[in-house]
Amino acid sequence: MELGLVGLGKMGGNMRERIRRAGHTVIGYDRNPDLADVNSLQGLVDKLKGPRVVWVMVPAGAATQATIDELAELLSPGDIVVDGGNSRWTDDEKHAEQLKAKGIGFVDCGVSGGVWGLENGYALMYGGEKDDVAKVQPIFDALKPEGEFGSVHAGKVGAGHFAKMVHNGIEYAMMQAFAEGWELLEKVDSVTDVREIFRSWQEGTVIRSWLLDLAVNALDDDEHLEKLRGFAADSGEGRWTVEAAIDNAVPLPAITASLFARFASRQDDSPQMKMIAALRNQFGGHAVESKK
Secondary structure, X not given: OEEEEEOOOHHHHHHHHHHHHOOOEEEEEOOOOOOOOOOOHHHHHHHOOOOOEEEEOOOOOHHHHHHHHHHHHHOOOOOXXXXXXXXXXXXXXXXXXXXXXXXXXXXXXXXXXXXHHHHHOOEXXXXXXXXXXXXXXXXXXXXXXXXXXXXXXXXXXXXXXXXXXXXXXXXXXXXXXXXXXXXHHXXXXXXXXXXXXXXXOOOOOOXXXXXXXXXXXXXXXXXXXXXXXXXXXXXXXHHHXXXXXXXXXOOOHHHHHHHHHHHHOOOOOOHHHHHHHHHHHHHHOOOOOOOO
């Protein structure tokens, strides 16, 4: 089938290649002319035969909204827009209503796989009407990993991005657990080879996983992670997961703590710890360190 793909960055560019390898035609548009097959969204729409499917892979928020606004004016009734970026699920509902007024279908799709997706396939979580999903199914089949699993129609519009959001929240907590365990192992004098301990866990243990494999890869590149600064950004999805938990009265202590740990990573001199140090000194005479 034919697909229009908007956004050809690290994810979008590799997705275009994987879909083409499966025998489908992909017309790609990107603001970078060196990556694009056409020079405008209008050009992309003109190249596709109806009914069209256009997949959007641009940053969540304003960029996605602007792209959908433009596509709403360019596409025809019966066409489908897929948002494969990391949009908030509540935005999906607005986009679906906006496009429905023009007779255009909408499917939201959470995509996981990162830079490894071209070769390994992408895990896909999509939401939308059954008939709209069916029109995109050949592309989902081309992108997903080999085998039975890795792709799911999660439910109504918004369900795909909600599922991906929760996936990322779980990922936060798993990464935080590996990071805390690694730091503790590094701290103890009796432990002499933390990297090989991590490597040994890759077989037979209950915590073996792709994240563990990637941790070993990182330690092979830089055994004590001395080349890295202790700073980690957070995606919107981690925050949205915690917000959704609050809205639904679902306790998420591990995921919430892992999100807050990322906030702490941005503080070279934690204001909170200043107050903790001051209080410990006041009530117990504990030593404090002066700022140099």
